[in-house]
Amino acid sequence: MDLNIVQAAEQLLYADDILLLAHRSPDGDTIGSCFALYYALRGIKKRVRIECADPFPRRYGYFTEGVFFSEFEPRFIVAVDVADRRLLGEKDACYPNIDLCIDHHLSNTGYAARRLLDPSQAATAQLCFSLLSEMRLPITPQIADCLFTGLTTDTGGFRFSNVTAQTHRIAAELMALGCDAAGINRQMFECKSRSRIQVERLAMESLEYAFDGRCALLCISQKMRESSGACEEDLEGVAGLPRQIEGVWVGITCREREEGYRISLRADEHIDASAVCRLLDGGGHKQAAGCTLQGDFAAVRAKLLDTLAPFIRAAQDQPS
Amino acid sequence: MDLNIVQAAEQLLYADDILLLAHRSPDGDTIGSCFALYYALRGIKKRVRIECADPFPRRYGYFTEGVFFSEFEPRFIVAVDVADRRLLGEKDACYPNIDLCIDHHLSNTGYAARRLLDPSQAATAQLCFSLLSEMRLPITPQIADCLFTGLTTDTGGFRFSNVTAQTHRIAAELMALGCDAAGINRQMFECKSRSRIQVERLAMESLEYAFDGRCALLCISQKMRESSGACEEDLEGVAGLPRQIEGVWVGITCREREEGYRISLRADEHIDASAVCRLLDGGGHKQAAGCTLQGDFAAVRAKLLDTLAPFIRAAQDQPS
Numbered sequence: 001m002d003l004n005i006v007q008a009a010e011q012l013l014y015a016d017d018i019l020l021l022a023h024r025s026p027d028g029d030t031i032g033s034c035f036a037l038y039y040a041l042r043g044i045k046k047r048v049r050i051e052c053a054d055p056f057p058r059r060y061g062y063f064t065e066g067v068f069f070s071e072f073e074p075r076f077i078v079a080v081d082v083a084d085r086r087l088l089g090e091k092d093a094c095y096p097n098i099d100l101c102i103d104h105h106l107s108n109t110g111y112a113a114r115r116l117l118d119p120s121q122a123a124t125a126q127l128c129f130s131l132l133s134e135m136r137l138p139i140t141p142q143i144a145d146c147l148f149t150g151l152t153t154d155t156g157g158f159r160f161s162n163v164t165a166q167t168h169r170i171a172a173e174l175m176a177l178g179c180d181a182a183g184i185n186r187q188m189f190e191c192k193s194r195s196r197i198q199v200e201r202l203a204m205e206s207l208e209y210a211f212d213g214r215c216a217l218l219c220i221s222q223k224m225r226e227s228s229g230a231c232e233e234d235l236e237g238v239a240g241l242p243r244q245i246e247g248v249w250v251g252i253t254c255r256e257r258e259e260g261y262r263i264s265l266r267a268d269e270h271i272d273a274s275a276v277c278r279l280l281d282g283g284g285h286k287q288a289a290g291c292t293l294q295g296d297f298a299a300v301r302a303k304l305l306d307t308l309a310p311f312i313r314a315a316q317d318q319p320s
Numbered sequence: 321m322d323l324n325i326v327q328a329a330e331q332l333l334y335a336d337d338i339l340l341l342a343h344r345s346p347d348g349d350t351i352g353s354c355f356a357l358y359y360a361l362r363g364i365k366k367r368v369r370i371e372c373a374d375p376f377p378r379r380y381g382y383f384t385e386g387v388f389f390s391e392f393e394p395r396f397i398v399a400v401d402v403a404d405r406r407l408l409g410e411k412d413a414c415y416p417n418i419d420l421c422i423d424h425h426l427s428n429t430g431y432a433a434r435r436l437l438d439p440s441q442a443a444t445a446q447l448c449f450s451l452l453s454e455m456r457l458p459i460t461p462q463i464a465d466c467l468f469t470g471l472t473t474d475t476g477g478f479r480f481s482n483v484t485a486q487t488h489r490i491a492a493e494l495m496a497l498g499c500d501a502a503g504i505n506r507q508m509f510e511c512k513s514r515s516r517i518q519v520e521r522l523a524m525e526s527l528e529y530a531f532d533g534r535c536a537l538l539c540i541s542q543k544m545r546e547s548s549g550a551c552e553e554d555l556e557g558v559a560g561l562p563r564q565i566e567g568v569w570v571g572i573t574c575r576e577r578e579e580g581y582r583i584s585l586r587a588d589e590h591i592d593a594s595a596v597c598r599l600l601d602g603g604g605h606k607q608a609a610g611c612t613l614q615g616d617f618a619a620v621r622a623k624l625l626d627t628l629a630p631f632i633r634a635a636q637d638q639p640s
Contacts (some may be wrong), residue, residue, distance in 0.1 A: 158478040158491075159509055161502035165495035171478075182481035186588075189479055193566045201524050204517070246513045268506075270449035 001114045003100075005127075008116035009134040011100055012041065012078075019074035021098070023050040023082045023230075024089030028153025029187065031056055032080035032100070033124045035063050036146035037080065040137040047072050048205045053089025057233045059187055062180075063146050078102060081124035081150075084283060085111040102127060107274055107283045122162040125150025129170050140176030148179040149188070156240065157189050161287065180263075189237075198228035200238065207242065210305055211312045214249045214270075216242035219297060219303075239264035239288075250276075251317065252304060260294040263304065270315040271308075279307050321434045323420075325447075328436035329454040331420055332398075333359065337395035341418070342372040343402045344409030345552075348473025351376055352402035353385050353422070353444045356466035357400065358593040367392050373409025377553045378435035379507055382500075383466050398422060401444035401470075404603060405431040422447060427594055427603040442482040445470025449490050461498030468499040469508070476560065477509050483608065495596065509557070518548035520558065527562065530625055531632045534569045534590075536562035537624075541576045541615060559608075569635065570596075572624060580614040583624065590635040591628075599627050 004009065012018070017080070020037055022030040034050045041048045049069035055236045056064045082088060084262035088095070101112035106119040125147045132139055138277055139147070151171060155163050158171065175181050187285045189226025192200075202224040218241060224230075225281050235255060243251030243266035250267040265273040266288050272287035280303070293300045323331065340357055342350040354370045369389035376384040391539045399418045402408060403425035408415070421432035424447055426439040441447045452459055459467070471491060475483050478491065495501050499543045512520075519574070522544040528537050538561060544550075555575060563571030563586035571586040583600070585593040586608050593609035600623070602611020613620045 006544075091495065156477075159505040159508070163495075163501060163505075165492040168488045168492035168495065172485040172492065175483075175485035181483060185479040185483075186481075190560075190564050191566055192564045197524070197527070197565055202523065204521050207517070244510045244512045245517055246511055 003114050003116050005130050005134050015076035016046050017072050017075040018048045019077045020050045023055040023087040029123045029150040031060050031152030032146045033128045036128050036143045040132050049226045055092050064163045084108050084109045122167045123154035139177050144174040144177040144179035148174045191311050193234050195228050195230040196234040198232035213247045216245050216248045217252045218242045219254045220222045247296045260292050261300045264290045273312050323434050323436050325450050325454050328444055335396035336366050337392050338368045338394040340370045341399045343407040344373040346372050349443045349470040351380050351399045352466045352470030354450045356448050356463045359463045360452050373411050404425050404429045440577045442487045443470045443474035459497050464494040464497040464499035468494045513554050515548050515550040516554040519550035533567045536565050536568045537572045538562045539574045580612050581620045584610045591631050
């Protein structure tokens with residue numbers, strides 16, 4: 001059942017012993033939104049904790065560190081920024097019944113009993129800002145930091161096409177409420193480890209073009225990661241690189257992992273990345289989507305290009 | 321004489337046959353602000369034209385192309401986003417008397433008869449937005465595009481520490497007025513030519529560290545530019561790269577040109593880039609400044625590091 005902001009706010013205000021679930025490989029929006037809700041609901045003396053299949057990356061330490069979650073049997077389970085319950089990772093099996101889902105992904109599969117879904121919002125954090133305002137809970141500087149983190153990370157620092165006037169208005173309000181916008185942006189976008197610099201250089205050497213330059217493809221092998229000393233966190237945002245090249249409609253980044261290749265697609269308006277990835281058992285947004293593929297790189301590459309080909313052809317046939 | 325917004329607005333409303341001057345090597349803020357004023361003043365039937373020592377880069381074509389400037393003897397000359405009259409380049413000698421300067425650079429030398437200077441503004445475009453509002457001139461979608469361009473380029477896409485709540489509020493207003501924020505951001509930040517990708521790769525190979533990693537230094541030689549086919553425009557924003565590396569206080573980019581090395585400094589709060597560059601006969605903002613140095617690269621490099629050394633030592637001696 002779909003709820004509006006008022007109904008979702010009521011649900012959260014009535015609930016107690018609340019478990020907030022972030023998606024696996026957590027990003028700024030899922031963690032930022034969870035912690036904003038956590039601090040706000042703790043502020044009105046509710047028992048709350050957050051769970052995630054993967055550890056919180058160090059870079060979000062300014063709001064995740066020093067928090068101690070109490071143990072309790074959850075009575076109200078909320079998935080935050082989770083489009084598909086499989087994205088809960090190993091938490092999926094632990095919590096078969098999700099009471100509420102708060103999300104902004106168009107591809108949301110409707111797995112929860114109730115959901116607050118608004119794909120027009122640039123970030124789930126934007127939705128959480130409205131939710132906290134509706135609940136009349138104070139937005140402390142710390143909560144403003146959490147929400148700003150979600151907002152800025154899901155919009156590539158206010159650069160992507162999902163940004164609306166409303167996004168900037170909320171950013172202005174969060175700054176007025178005392179969030180450390182410059183510090184957060186610097187931490188998120190302007191801080192690359194030496195390992196990241198090194199792995200990026202190696203990866204750029206693997207750069208190749210397909211479909212007359214409409215597609216650019218990058219591969220980050222285990223070997224590159226090992227020689228550069230880059231960890232998973234060092235690779236954040238690397239998926240945006242091939243898409244930035246002039247004339248490229250879709251940028252593909254393949255990251256070799258133990259379980260196979262983790263594929264990220266970033267597309268412009270010519271290609272629906274989410275539709276491409278759905279064919280490969282993945283999902284996401286129209287302009288940013290992903291999937292996981294097994295096999296060696298040559299096979300993965302061939303499968304990707306085969307799947308992509310009809311989309312490229314269809315876009316080429318469109319009058320521009 | 322320093323003017324406030326009301327006084328500057330009056331001056332512009334009374335003036336006619338207005339010449340707007342952009343600084344040499346024009347960036348989004350100087351051109352965006354000039355064209356915003358141009359379109360707005362043309363809208364009330366004033367004669368206006370823009371001059372600049374260098375051609376307008378192609379990337380700003382969405383508001384510069386198709387404009388025809390009429391010839392006339394200027395009766396009111398306005399320098400826009402020009403901190404020092406030397407930055408007028410070859411236009412400096414043509415116009416010894418500047419009637420009004422509209423600027424946000426703290427280092428503004430006060431060369432004009434009157435100036436509207438507000439260093440708290442993230443961009444001169446932010447000041448021009450207030451000026452147009454004060455003059456009650458309509459902000460068309462085209463003017464909004466010009467102002468948004470200045471705003472987003474001078475704030476690194478709303479990421480830098482010069483961004484205030486007011487900056488986001490103006491961005492929201494400009495979006496509501498119909499500017500193509502996503503298209504502009506994409507054009508400014510998400511579009512690299514293949515030559516740029518190539519020259520960036522070559523430049524990153526020259527990356528070196530100094531002062532225990534507090535300084536990162538990058539050199540882009542003529543040879544790199546030639547082998548990659550990169551033009552001046554392809555290098556825009558490249559100065560931000562070394563500063564992004566973890567632990568780096570100041571990133572230096574040296575671009576070899578016919579007249580010598582064009583040096584760009586990008587610093588965090590530890591170093592005053594503007595103070596360093598002033599010692600080298602340059603200038604700018606605290607966190608982004610520049611100068612030009614003659615000599616071969618070894619000499620330029622030595623001079624830079626010698627000048628920087630006391631600043632690094634002073635910062636190291638500060639309690640953190």
